[in-house]
Amino acid sequence: MPFIPHTEHDIQAMLAAIGAPSIDALFDEIPAALRNGKLTKVPTALSEMEINRLMQERAEADGRYLNFIGAGAYEHHIPAAVWQITTRGEFYSAYTPYQAEASQGTLQLIYEYQTMMASLTGLDVSNASLYDGGSGLAEAVLMAVRAHKGAARVLMPRTVSPVYRAVVRGIVKNQLIEIIELDYDPATGTTPVPTADMGDFAALVVSQPNFFGALEEVDTLTDWAHAHGARVIALVNPTSLALLKAPGQWGAKGADIAVGEGQPLGAPLSSGGPYYGFMTCKQELVRQMPGRIVGRTVDLDGKPGFALTLQAREQHIRRSKATSNICTNQGLVVTASTIYMSLLGPEGLKRVAAASHANTRVLLEKLSAIAGVKRVFSAHCFHEAVIQIDAPAGEVLRALQAQGILGGYDLSGHYPELGNAILVCATETKTAADLDLYAQQLARILSKRREAPPCAYKS
Amino acid sequence: MLIFEHSRPGRAAHAQMPEHAADVSDLPAHLMRTDAPRLPEASEMDVVRHYTRLSQKNFSIDTQFYPLGSCTMKYNPRACNSLAMLPQFLARHPHAPAETGQGFLASMYELQEILKDVTGMAGVSMAPMAGAQGEFAGVSMIRAYHDARNDHARREIIVPNAAHGTNPATAVMCGYTVREIPTDREGDVDLEALRAAVGPHTAGLMLTNPSTLGVFEKKIQDIQKIVHDAGGLLYYDGANLNAILGRVKPGDMGFDVIHMNLHKTFSTPHGGGGPGAGPVGVSERLLPFMPVPVVTHDKGRYRLLVEADIPQSIGRMSANNGNAGVLLRAYIYARMLGAEGMHRVADFATLNANYLLAELKKAGFDIAFPTRRASHEFIITLKKLKDETGVTAMDFAKRLLDYGYHAPTTYFPLLVPECLLIEPTETESMETLDGFITAMKTILAEARSNPDLVKGAPYTQPVRRLDDVKAARELDLVWKR
Ligand SMILES: Cc1ncc(COP(=O)(O)O)c(C=O)c1O
Numbered sequence: 001m002p003f004i005p006h007t008e009h010d011i012q013a014m015l016a017a018i019g020a021p022s023i024d025a026l027f028d029e030i031p032a033a034l035r036n037g038k039l040t041k042v043p044t045a046l047s048e049m050e051i052n053r054l055m056q057e058r059a060e061a062d063g064r065y066l067n068f069i070g071a072g073a074y075e076h077h078i079p080a081a082v083w084q085i086t087t088r089g090e091f092y093s094a095y096t097p098y099q100a101e102a103s104q105g106t107l108q109l110i111y112e113y114q115t116m117m118a119s120l121t122g123l124d125v126s127n128a129s130l131y132d133g134g135s136g137l138a139e140a141v142l143m144a145v146r147a148h149k150g151a152a153r154v155l156m157p158r159t160v161s162p163v164y165r166a167v168v169r170g171i172v173k174n175q176l177i178e179i180i181e182l183d184y185d186p187a188t189g190t191t192p193v194p195t196a197d198m199g200d201f202a203a204l205v206v207s208q209p210n211f212f213g214a215l216e217e218v219d220t221l222t223d224w225a226h227a228h229g230a231r232v233i234a235l236v237n238p239t240s241l242a243l244l245k246a247p248g249q250w251g252a253k254g255a256d257i258a259v260g261e262g263q264p265l266g267a268p269l270s271s272g273g274p275y276y277g278f279m280t281c282k283q284e285l286v287r288q289m290p291g292r293i294v295g296r297t298v299d300l301d302g303k304p305g306f307a308l309t310l311q312a313r314e315q316h317i318r319r320s321k322a323t324s325n326i327c328t329n330q331g332l333v334v335t336a337s338t339i340y341m342s343l344l345g346p347e348g349l350k351r352v353a354a355a356s357h358a359n360t361r362v363l364l365e366k367l368s369a370i371a372g373v374k375r376v377f378s379a380h381c382f383h384e385a386v387i388q389i390d391a392p393a394g395e396v397l398r399a400l401q402a403q404g405i406l407g408g409y410d411l412s413g414h415y416p417e418l419g420n421a422i423l424v425c426a427t428e429t430k431t432a433a434d435l436d437l438y439a440q441q442l443a444r445i446l447s448k449r450r451e452a453p454p455c456a457y458k459s
Numbered sequence: 460m461l462i463f464e465h466s467r468p469g470r471a472a473h474a475q476m477p478e479h480a481a482d483v484s485d486l487p488a489h490l491m492r493t494d495a496p497r498l499p500e501a502s503e504m505d506v507v508r509h510y511t512r513l514s515q516k517n518f519s520i521d522t523q524f525y526p527l528g529s530c531t532m533k534y535n536p537r538a539c540n541s542l543a544m545l546p547q548f549l550a551r552h553p554h555a556p557a558e559t560g561q562g563f564l565a566s567m568y569e570l571q572e573i574l575k576d577v578t579g580m581a582g583v584s585m586a587p588m589a590g591a592q593g594e595f596a597g598v599s600m601i602r603a604y605h606d607a608r609n610d611h612a613r614r615e616i617i618v619p620n621a622a623h624g625t626n627p628a629t630a631v632m633c634g635y636t637v638r639e640i641p642t643d644r645e646g647d648v649d650l651e652a653l654r655a656a657v658g659p660h661t662a663g664l665m666l667t668n669p670s671t672l673g674v675f676e677k678k679i680q681d682i683q684k685i686v687h688d689a690g691g692l693l694y695y696d697g698a699n700l701n702a703i704l705g706r707v708k709p710g711d712m713g714f715d716v717i718h719m720n721l722h723k724t725f726s727t728p729h730g731g732g733g734p735g736a737g738p739v740g741v742s743e744r745l746l747p748f749m750p751v752p753v754v755t756h757d758k759g760r761y762r763l764l765v766e767a768d769i770p771q772s773i774g775r776m777s778a779n780n781g782n783a784g785v786l787l788r789a790y791i792y793a794r795m796l797g798a799e800g801m802h803r804v805a806d807f808a809t810l811n812a813n814y815l816l817a818e819l820k821k822a823g824f825d826i827a828f829p830t831r832r833a834s835h836e837f838i839i840t841l842k843k844l845k846d847e848t849g850v851t852a853m854d855f856a857k858r859l860l861d862y863g864y865h866a867p868t869t870y871f872p873l874l875v876p877e878c879l880l881i882e883p884t885e886t887e888s889m890e891t892l893d894g895f896i897t898a899m900k901t902i903l904a905e906a907r908s909n910p911d912l913v914k915g916a917p918y919t920q921p922v923r924r925l926d927d928v929k930a931a932r933e934l935d936l937v938w939k940r
Contacts, residue, residue, distance in 0.1 A: 002800050003534055003726075004807050005888040014814040014889060026809045029675045029832050030707055037706040038802075041576035045797025048538045055791065058562025059545035065559060069552045072778055079475045081507050083544070089521025090514035093535050095865075096732040097517075101920040102860045105516035106731035112462050115937040119497035125936045128732065131588040134778030163778045166766070170750075170774030171595070174602060174634035215490050243483060245492050261778070268544075271563055272553030272779030273588070274734035286934070292732065296938075297930035300915070305922035309930040315591070315624035316871070320637045325628035328589035328722065332730025342462050342506045346495040348476035358481035380486055401556065409554050428477050 002045060066434055070384045070425025071409035072133065072161050073272070074239065074264045076352060077429055079343045082266050086336040100307040106331070107306035110294040113338040120241045121258040122248025123280040127291040129329040133261030134167035136277025139290045139324055140233045140259045141172055141203065147231065147288050148202035153178040155201055157191040159210035160235060162414040189214040189377025189386065193224045206255065207235040208244060213384025213423065214377050222251030231256040238278065239264045239356065240382045242349035257281045266340025267333050276330030287313060290324030355428035356383035359435065363426040366439035372446045376421060384425040386411065386418065391449050393420040399445045405438055462499045462509050463938055472503035516921045518865045524891050528836045528868035528880025529623070529671055531701045531723030536792060539726065543787035553779035557762040564761035568754040570790040577801070578717055579710025580740030585786055586750040586776045590698060593718025593737030594629040599773040600716055600741060600748040601663045601692045602633055607771065613662040619648050621672050621872040626665045626696060635662055642874060646672040646828040648682055657689035667696040668712065669703070669834030671872045672827065673880065683713035692716065700724040702809060702835035705802035715742045725789035736785040747771040752780050807885035808835035811892060815883055818896045823903065827875045836882035838875050845877050850906040850913045852877040857924060858916035862898035
């Protein structure tokens with residue numbers, strides 16, 4: 001019996017101890033009419049050898065591509081040690097560290113993680129993770145509204161990822177929070193300081209870099225929001241923070257809450273998850289934070305140790321008055337991230353960020369030299385940018401895919417006003433040859449399209 | 460020692476970073492960072508050794524019996540991890556087109572079908588990333604259903620007082636008020652209280668079955684009728700699905716919506732706190748509201764259904780399609796069990812729980828619901844022991860650590876005083892259970908002969924009992940040099 005150790009002898013001895021005639025008898029409190037749980041669509045069991053074969057075949061069917069898509073999930077080199085240590089049984093198969101004395105490994109690791117994230121974002125405190133960047137942003141919106149004594153309104157630039165905005169709407173709408181979208185400057189691709197009267201609002205979200213990869217004028221936006229009595233939620237890429245100004249240093253007083261997707265710090269792309277959402281904030285907001293938090297304390301002998309703390313914010317204590325319903329978080333991915341950040345260190349993370357920026361810059365130069373390709377926005381970018389092509393974006397991306405290249409994220413669905421626009425990204429994982437290959441293939445595809453009438457064109 | 464204390468200026472793991480620092484002088488100075496973030500400066504071996512040693516300070520399923528009630532700490536088969544981490548699966552971008560992920564999507568589709576069969580529901584969406592997010596999706600669907608019928612008076616969600624904290628917290632996140640109803644002496648929902656509570660204001664009832672008290676809710680059919688007759692919907696908290704896998708289907712009990720915790724029943728790892736996966740199953744009438752994405756299959760191709768395909772969907776739970784890698788692990792587990800193995804899960808989880816219950820009862824422990832069968836878990840209460848000796852459930856739990864057993868869940872559910880909620884799972888052998896029983900008896904004797912010994916526990920862990928009050932009063936959440 002897979003994963004069940006009982007021998008026939010054990011079963012009989014256990015039933016005898018219970019005083020039950022059979023295992024069936026143990027279910028006798030279930031109303032007879034309901035006892036028909038028979039599974040009809042679950043296939044029969046596979047041995048490990050058989051499932052190996054099946055999954056290898058499926059993985060091979062998925063293949064490998066040269067990837068230039070970013071749009072919220074980024075391909076970076078992950079040191080071998082990261083997941084080898086993370087998947088040690090002691091981390092992998094432990095529960096939430098509620099029994100602190102038997103969970104010092106996980107607890108200390110989270111404390112170290114909190115320290116790293118607080119420093120990276122320039123803020124005072126960090127929690128132990130939320131589900132992902134999108135739901136993390138929703139939690140930040142809820143948190144800012146709770147902390148604000150006035151209107152339940154939040155300003156959300158359209159330069160924030162459209163999927164994040166969708167997640168936020170879905171999560172906060174039932175609490176009657178109004179999300180007001182701010183348009184972007186079509187020349188720069190960044191969010192101008194609003195000139196109209198926005199009324200009372202709890203927070204302004206500022207995405208750095210924004211979804212277009214462009215760098216926002218974070219200082220002016222932050223000071224403007226603070227001048228209007230609102231808080232600032234910084235939505236940031238953690239890799240970029242090795243180079244870019246930390247949210248805690250934005251403007252005169254610094255952003256109040258920072259959130260983002262933790263995936264770039266050591267989590268594989270993996271079709272979308274598991275990733276994690278990080279959240280840090282100013283000390284004054286710590287009691288409004290959702291999620292678990294680890295604190296350092298001492299034991300009976302005065303020896304330092306770690307424990308979950310401020311649990312009175314959480315659902316298992318506060319129930320309907322909790323700051324969030326979150327319970328299980330993304331702990332194992334945080335474990336990977338902590339090891340990743342330790343292995344890279346300040347210099348390594350900075351080099352990764354710089355190489356990603358430089359690769360993207362080179363890619364943009366190469367691509368915009370191609371006839372029919374131009375850059376769309378004038379603002380500086382980090383490791384992603386928008387290009388416009390003179391052919392249907394979807395078709396061109398499919399033609400690139402046929403050459404083994406995933407050429408970027410098609411923006412025409414979410415931003416139809418940008419025409420045939422593609423968001424492209426080149427992290428430190430791309431070599432000069434990779435960048436050349438992309439440029440050559442794009443040039444070839446576009447020129448072929450121009451030569452052949454579109455109706456005759458087949459990718 | 461913290462990783463930061465291993466740090467030395469100028470040290471680094473050079474193999475792990477680009478060889479040169481690329482020029483970034485094109486970026487505007489006023490947007491740049493001027494200080495270095497506090498990340499450790501350490502060699503690769505320093506880091507490997509530090510975190511390996513930290514791991515050794517944890518209890519885990521791979522090293523200890525972990526009978527944590529409500530959490531289903533069963534063995535996590537290693538193949539589930541190694542196969543979910545095949546390089547092609549790891550490398551696939553969430554926005555890569557469906558054609559580049561047919562192997563992955565086929566696995567997702569089949570898992571979705573397996574979960575439908577297991578729960579007896581009409582549709583399944585695997586978008587939610589944990590149980591609580593599944594609850595959020597489920598209650599949001601209840602709300603969307605009533606709203607679509609212009610039934611806006613339904614503002615209240617009913618939860619039994621034994622419910623997990625995520626239930627009331629979720630209802631509030633969905634804009635509802637919460638009404639708690641009591642439990643009767645047998646551990647079932649108090650039907651009179653339920654009848655009195657329902658009405659045109661009732662949006663739904665959230666129920667765990669078997670309940671968090673470790674018993675099967677015998678009057679489920681009456682409960683179902685009372686709630687449905689009042690126009691409310693029935694939510695099933697699937698945290699305890701392990702107890703009924705292949706025995707009873709929530710759909711047959713009349714539930715309209717259910718979440719599953721794949722990190723419990725489908726054996727994906729808890730990872731020291733997460734990640735999990737909390738798929739939701741729905742009845743016919745909630746199909747139009749399912750969260751996206753949902754995997755579909757037509758003309759031999761798999762693809763994701765999105766907002767445009769399910770226009771009344773409650774929306775997206777995550778930016779990137781949920782915890783895909785966790786779902787892969789659950790799929791692999793399900794295929795290794797097969798139908799026959801899944802039927803065995805509830806059988807042996809229940810056998811183990813009832814065996815432990817019987818033996819602990821013989822050893823003199825007070826069972827919270829002595830007239831009932833255990834489901835896959837059960838509760839003992841140490842109220843009398845505390846009154847006699849001063850030894851609390853927490854003391855008892857800490858002493859178990861000294862004997863090499865992770866403690867059962869303590870002080871949950873809140874309505875049983877000094878409780879231990881014990882869930883052995885099906886993957887533990889009789890010898891392991893016997894060892895645990897011996898430790899329980901030993902501690903019981905210690906509590907009577909030398910209560911201070913138990914109150915001072917643990918003695919064998921990396922630290923002794925920690926000062927939680929100090930942790931909360933003198934907040935030290937990040938390290939300062
Ligand atoms: C009964 C019950 N409901 C809900 C949950 C919440 O699930 P999760 O932790 O996956 O969010 C849990 C587990 O923690 C539980 O035991």
